[in-house]
Amino acid sequence: MIQVEHINKTFQVARRNAGFLEAFKSLFNKQYECVKALNDLSFTINDGEMVGYIGPNGAGKSSTIKILSGILTPDSGTCMINGRIPWKDRVAHVQDIGVVFGQRSQLWWDVPVIDSFELLRDIYKIPISKYKDKLEELITLLNLEKIIKTPTRQLSLGQRMRCEIAASLLHNPKILFLDEPTIGLDAVSKIAVRNFILDMNNRHKTTVILTTHDMQDIEALTKRIILIGKGKILLDGSLQDMKKRFVGNKRLILEYSGPDIQLCKGMSLFEAETVCNYVKGTCGSLNKHITIDIDTDKIQVSEAIGILSTQADIKDISISEASIDEVVVKLYKEYEI
Amino acid sequence: MKKYISFFRLRFIYGLQYRAAALAGIATQFTWGMLEILLFKAFYEEGSSEFPMAFSALVSYIWMQQAFLSLFMTWFLENEIFDSIKNGNIAYELCRPIDLYNMWFVRSMANRLSKAVLRSMPILVIAAIIPEPYRLHLPIDFVAGIWFLITLILGYLVVVAFCMLVYISTFFTISPMGVRIVAISVVEFFSGAVIPLPFLPDKIRMGFELLPFASMQNVPLRIYSGDIAGADIYEKAALQLFWLVILVGTGKLLTKKATKKVVVQGG
Numbered sequence: 001m002i003q004v005e006h007i008n009k010t011f012q013v014a015r016r017n018a019g020f021l022e023a024f025k026s027l028f029n030k031q032y033e034c035v036k037a038l039n040d041l042s043f044t045i046n047d048g049e050m051v052g053y054i055g056p057n058g059a060g061k062s063s064t065i066k067i068l069s070g071i072l073t074p075d076s077g078t079c080m081i082n083g084r085i086p087w088k089d090r091v092a093h094v095q096d097i098g099v100v101f102g103q104r105s106q107l108w109w110d111v112p113v114i115d116s117f118e119l120l121r122d123i124y125k126i127p128i129s130k131y132k133d134k135l136e137e138l139i140t141l142l143n144l145e146k147i148i149k150t151p152t153r154q155l156s157l158g159q160r161m162r163c164e165i166a167a168s169l170l171h172n173p174k175i176l177f178l179d180e181p182t183i184g185l186d187a188v189s190k191i192a193v194r195n196f197i198l199d200m201n202n203r204h205k206t207t208v209i210l211t212t213h214d215m216q217d218i219e220a221l222t223k224r225i226i227l228i229g230k231g232k233i234l235l236d237g238s239l240q241d242m243k244k245r246f247v248g249n250k251r252l253i254l255e256y257s258g259p260d261i262q263l264c265k266g267m268s269l270f271e272a273e274t275v276c277n278y279v280k281g282t283c284g285s286l287n288k289h290i291t292i293d294i295d296t297d298k299i300q301v302s303e304a305i306g307i308l309s310t311q312a313d314i315k316d317i318s319i320s321e322a323s324i325d326e327v328v329v330k331l332y333k334e335y336e337i
Numbered sequence: 338m339k340k341y342i343s344f345f346r347l348r349f350i351y352g353l354q355y356r357a358a359a360l361a362g363i364a365t366q367f368t369w370g371m372l373e374i375l376l377f378k379a380f381y382e383e384g385s386s387e388f389p390m391a392f393s394a395l396v397s398y399i400w401m402q403q404a405f406l407s408l409f410m411t412w413f414l415e416n417e418i419f420d421s422i423k424n425g426n427i428a429y430e431l432c433r434p435i436d437l438y439n440m441w442f443v444r445s446m447a448n449r450l451s452k453a454v455l456r457s458m459p460i461l462v463i464a465a466i467i468p469e470p471y472r473l474h475l476p477i478d479f480v481a482g483i484w485f486l487i488t489l490i491l492g493y494l495v496v497v498a499f500c501m502l503v504y505i506s507t508f509f510t511i512s513p514m515g516v517r518i519v520a521i522s523v524v525e526f527f528s529g530a531v532i533p534l535p536f537l538p539d540k541i542r543m544g545f546e547l548l549p550f551a552s553m554q555n556v557p558l559r560i561y562s563g564d565i566a567g568a569d570i571y572e573k574a575a576l577q578l579f580w581l582v583i584l585v586g587t588g589k590l591l592t593k594k595a596t597k598k599v600v601v602q603g604g
Contacts, residue, residue, distance in 0.1 A: 071431045073597055095434045106429040108351060115347055123341035124434055 352451025
């Protein structure tokens, strides 16, 4: 169980204007600004949960992960993970957690991956038999058979990331922190990584905390999301709730001709345009496109289509749900972050 | 303990694979040693009575210095450690159940030893078969040989402990270059890497010999060449041990302080 209460963290950032003179000035009088990275952060995560931790760049996601993994010490506040304070009891704490920093590497660059794994085995004091079982499991699930004997420097990013994840799981941690694990990966590798994480969570009840900018990751993996912006938690709830709250509506995209459509209650205009279908120089039938958001609390989708079809000659229609990307953009806008 | 051995092993293997670098190192160090000896020879021919070391002792000093260069040269610093602090990869090292100071200490030891293993043998062999007066001699007696080995290890540990301070300073200064350059140039001179300490004026030398820098290559190389003998050996070895304890203690203390306020850079 992870309990975070009222965590604050401030960083000092050196600032100066551009230019030679400014650079020279700052030699003698350096200006620092305090940036509040985390501001009264509190949340609780239960065992076996998968939580998506999202927010724009610089929101404090990585700082939180670093505090939870015992690397950073917060200015104030408490945090208990499985009965331990991470930064006070670092060595005991890290035995229980696995961390993947998507933008960094923990593998030794010039030697085969398996050498790095064996070092980790000794560092974490993993018994040989357990290590063998775990390694076998990871090799099968992540498809590492062929790449494990290759030096890290010769692996592709996707291959390397799979090895990084395996390396973080060798000691069978109860909690797994993933800091942008799919950054820069292609679609195939992303899906492989996602499936693997899901599998780990199912099999071993590993608690997973995932930060990412890839909303598909969130959608595929997590039920609960925590949204953070400017160091504060803005929203903590299930993905479904959030979607409903911010886009409790469907989106209709229509192609039609005839008079302009009049919207009624429960519909709102998202965008509209008129397209000229050119048929050999002559502007033939004028087709109009319109995108309408339907508030499903006020009006049924079928009802809306009924109303619309009486007004114009509908040529094409498609219905979609707002994507989570848009939800997030809306959220950012709403909270002005 | 096993984790440190394992860490040592991997770093050692890691260092062993750079064969071309080792070959280049051997060539450089052999040439450099030869040049230095020739230079001193010219001085000695002018009038050797004034010199504090016998020429054959000096030759042995230089050959051993070149052969074990990587154990003693403070400029053999590990860029990976600086980089990990600078770009934030240290995040990974901090989330291991392992003491950061010990890990880096072991790592530096392995790095230096792997270089020394690759490079020392060829230099020693060649230096032992070239004609007099340039030939490397065996130590005067068996006891001196043993003490050479003991003080060699102590000196090597003092060097590593000193370099640890340079690494740790990066936590406080962000860019390591400044500390690095100052530390290296000071140590080069004070440790007897440029000219052996006996060649310095007596008053300065007596002061220098108390400094931690004199506990690096100065002691084992001079014991080997017979310049330090008898009861002096115990005194010097004790001083080495003293500095080793002080340097390690300071390093551990600073690491503790640094990791409390560590800021992992680069997002």
